[in-house]
Amino acid sequence: MATLRETGEFGLITKLAQTIGSTTRLLVGIGDDAAAWHQPAAGMVATTDMLVEGNHFDLALTGWHDLGWKALAVNLSDIAAMGASPSFAFVSIGLRPETRAEDVIDLYAGMRALSDESGCFVGGGDTVSVRSEIVLNVTVLGSVPVGESDTLLRRDRGRPGDVLAVTGTLGGSAAGLRVLQRGFSSSISVAPPLAAQLIEVHRRPQLRLAAGAALRRVGVRCAMDVSDGLLADLGKLCAASGCGATVHAASLPLHPALRDADPEHARAWAAAGGEDYELLFAAPAAVWRAAAAALAAVGVPVTDIGRLNAERGVRLLDERHQELRPAQTGWDHFA
Amino acid sequence: MATLRETGEFGLITKLAQTIGSTTRLLVGIGDDAAAWHQPAAGMVATTDMLVEGNHFDLALTGWHDLGWKALAVNLSDIAAMGASPSFAFVSIGLRPETRAEDVIDLYAGMRALSDESGCFVGGGDTVSVRSEIVLNVTVLGSVPVGESDTLLRRDRGRPGDVLAVTGTLGGSAAGLRVLQRGFSSSISVAPPLAAQLIEVHRRPQLRLAAGAALRRVGVRCAMDVSDGLLADLGKLCAASGCGATVHAASLPLHPALRDADPEHARAWAAAGGEDYELLFAAPAAVWRAAAAALAAVGVPVTDIGRLNAERGVRLLDERHQELRPAQTGWDHFA
Numbered sequence: 001m002a003t004l005r006e007t008g009e010f011g012l013i014t015k016l017a018q019t020i021g022s023t024t025r026l027l028v029g030i031g032d033d034a035a036a037w038h039q040p041a042a043g044m045v046a047t048t049d050m051l052v053e054g055n056h057f058d059l060a061l062t063g064w065h066d067l068g069w070k071a072l073a074v075n076l077s078d079i080a081a082m083g084a085s086p087s088f089a090f091v092s093i094g095l096r097p098e099t100r101a102e103d104v105i106d107l108y109a110g111m112r113a114l115s116d117e118s119g120c121f122v123g124g125g126d127t128v129s130v131r132s133e134i135v136l137n138v139t140v141l142g143s144v145p146v147g148e149s150d151t152l153l154r155r156d157r158g159r160p161g162d163v164l165a166v167t168g169t170l171g172g173s174a175a176g177l178r179v180l181q182r183g184f185s186s187s188i189s190v191a192p193p194l195a196a197q198l199i200e201v202h203r204r205p206q207l208r209l210a211a212g213a214a215l216r217r218v219g220v221r222c223a224m225d226v227s228d229g230l231l232a233d234l235g236k237l238c239a240a241s242g243c244g245a246t247v248h249a250a251s252l253p254l255h256p257a258l259r260d261a262d263p264e265h266a267r268a269w270a271a272a273g274g275e276d277y278e279l280l281f282a283a284p285a286a287v288w289r290a291a292a293a294a295l296a297a298v299g300v301p302v303t304d305i306g307r308l309n310a311e312r313g314v315r316l317l318d319e320r321h322q323e324l325r326p327a328q329t330g331w332d333h334f335a
Numbered sequence: 336m337a338t339l340r341e342t343g344e345f346g347l348i349t350k351l352a353q354t355i356g357s358t359t360r361l362l363v364g365i366g367d368d369a370a371a372w373h374q375p376a377a378g379m380v381a382t383t384d385m386l387v388e389g390n391h392f393d394l395a396l397t398g399w400h401d402l403g404w405k406a407l408a409v410n411l412s413d414i415a416a417m418g419a420s421p422s423f424a425f426v427s428i429g430l431r432p433e434t435r436a437e438d439v440i441d442l443y444a445g446m447r448a449l450s451d452e453s454g455c456f457v458g459g460g461d462t463v464s465v466r467s468e469i470v471l472n473v474t475v476l477g478s479v480p481v482g483e484s485d486t487l488l489r490r491d492r493g494r495p496g497d498v499l500a501v502t503g504t505l506g507g508s509a510a511g512l513r514v515l516q517r518g519f520s521s522s523i524s525v526a527p528p529l530a531a532q533l534i535e536v537h538r539r540p541q542l543r544l545a546a547g548a549a550l551r552r553v554g555v556r557c558a559m560d561v562s563d564g565l566l567a568d569l570g571k572l573c574a575a576s577g578c579g580a581t582v583h584a585a586s587l588p589l590h591p592a593l594r595d596a597d598p599e600h601a602r603a604w605a606a607a608g609g610e611d612y613e614l615l616f617a618a619p620a621a622v623w624r625a626a627a628a629a630l631a632a633v634g635v636p637v638t639d640i641g642r643l644n645a646e647r648g649v650r651l652l653d654e655r656h657q658e659l660r661p662a663q664t665g666w667d668h669f670a
Binding site: 037049129 | 362363367368369370371372374377380382383384385386387389413414419425426429458459465468477478484487489490491575
């Protein structure tokens with residue numbers, strides 16, 4: 001039950017290094033000025049995400065182990081959205097001195113579990129002290145084989161006429177968070193088994209690394225991950241690609257537990273919820289058919305949800321082709 | 336004078352991307368899920384550092400521009416300490432919504448200035464909101480030519496009998512910080528011109544990238560940068576190398592302004608001050624002579640300060656070979 005004030009920075013680092021494990025892929029690991037490895041020629045990618053307590057997570061709702069898992073998962077989602085394979089993660093954490101060392105070890109054990117699953121090794125990091133909010137920053141490196149850099153999935157490669165599609169289901173994560181925040185007596189009154197399913201979706205977003213790689217291999221060139229809500233993220237894809245989009249609300253793939261728990265608002269959750277970590281992509285019809293087949297082969301559901309078009313703006317249409325205007329279309333961190 | 340609440344996250348990112356500039360070295364830059372580039376085969380290194388307001392910096396003492404410069408500089412110092420060349424930096428920042436956008440742009444301009452000087456391009460990042468302490472995380476990648484990974488400078492390559500040496504001067508940065516913190520009426524009463532010099536040393540640590548590369552090329556294999564104070568960092572080098580060290584206090588290279596400002600305590604500042612960002616290295620005598628010549632060729636002063644030896648522990652000796660015990664030997668972030 002020792003706190004960090006008692007174990008000290010260097011005692012903590014020794015324990016975290018043990019939790020992370022070692023790998024022959026690193027020439028120099030934790031404990032030197034930098035990590036080092038032999039890097040073959042490659043198309044390399046890098047992404048970084050900062051998670052702040054009270055903003056991105058609440059330790060009353062998310063356990064330390066889950067937080068570690070998720071901090072790595074959100075970065076792996078960005079690597080998946082490029083169609084790349086992850087290699088190394090670098091983790092910085094700002095902790096209060098009164099934090100218990102075993103909680104921090106639990107957090108790193110959560111990262112280790114996902115590290116083992118994804119092949120993304122935690123190669124190093126930094127531990128510092130904060131007075132108030134805990135902060136976690138993860139940078140992940142990934143790659144595609146040399147000569148394949150041109151095939152990376154990008155936000156700016158969509159073209160009018162492309163089929164717009166999304167993997168998996170939407171809305172479950174945001175609904176799960178709401179259940180956690182408000183409990184069972186909230187605006188969505190959810191039966192306990194459904195509540196548990198939604199919470200699990202929020203707690204453990206699926207990894208789409210195999211799906212991203214499959215999309216890239218069959219010739220998809222435009223994709224991103226859905227983290228801020230489908231419509232908000234689609235707006236970014238459209239802005240980058242210089243086009244607009246039409247989405248059919250009836251086509252949105254709803255998480256089954258969400259559909260059962262809150263049928264009235266399920267589409268709104270799916271359209272604007274956030275933290276789905278599914279892949280949104282656009283491709284010409286022939287490539288879309290190949291993509292659907294490739295995703296079926298790796299066991300990942302996929303749904304045609306609309307089209308990109310030349311007219312700017314993102315429009316969400318109901319069955320009668322009337323435009324719907326969801327109240328909330330994603331997150332602006334400073335708004 | 337717009338605040339981030341007014342500009343919004345995406346308005347801010349657009350301005351920051353303009354400040355950072357663009358480079359043909361990136362295939363995919365800011366605005367996609369990840370940055371991407373062609374990476375030739377290399378010995379690659381990566382380092383990451385988190386800076387927390389009130390712990391690592393105080394905006395009453397450090398301007399936004401200087402903070403940006405320094406956040407990148409401390410990471411470049413780690414790259415220098417491996418003998419590598421930096422390539423890309425990834426920057427995450429947690430800001431209060433009431434922060435002025437122009438201050439954040441000033442911070443990125445500070446990074447840009449050092450980016451131009453060092454060839455380390457800011458390839459991407461993340462901007463999030465915090466309620467209290469501002470947090471800045473920088474991850475820097477670097478490399479040595481393929482086949483030269485074995486020559487990286489490491490903390491665990493010191494051997495008993497090695498000459499122990501340090502670049503530049505010590506103590507000036509810590510004394511400069513103290514002047515900033517306590518003003519001119521502090522325990523060190525410093526004449527204004529000297530105070531200004533010390534503050535400048537703290538504000539703008541020199542870059543030792545050329546020195547690190549030169550050390551590696553002449554066959555030095557053991558080095559680290561001095562960030563937590565000479566004795567504390569030397570303790571880490573010795574622990575990693577499984578040896579001890581003897582340092583001659585009279586040999587410590589004192590910053591001239593420190594020597595003039597506080598002659599009585601100058602050695603203590605040099606031995607334990609911190610934030611020097613000089614390179615501490617150990618090498619057999621013949622390699623040390625080559626290193627001294629190579630550093631002279633790149634215009635970097637260097638001083639023989641002692642020896643590594645088989646007996647564990649770090650001993651600081653005065654002119655009569657009596658052991659000195661400085662009150663403070665560096666920083667433990669949770670102590």
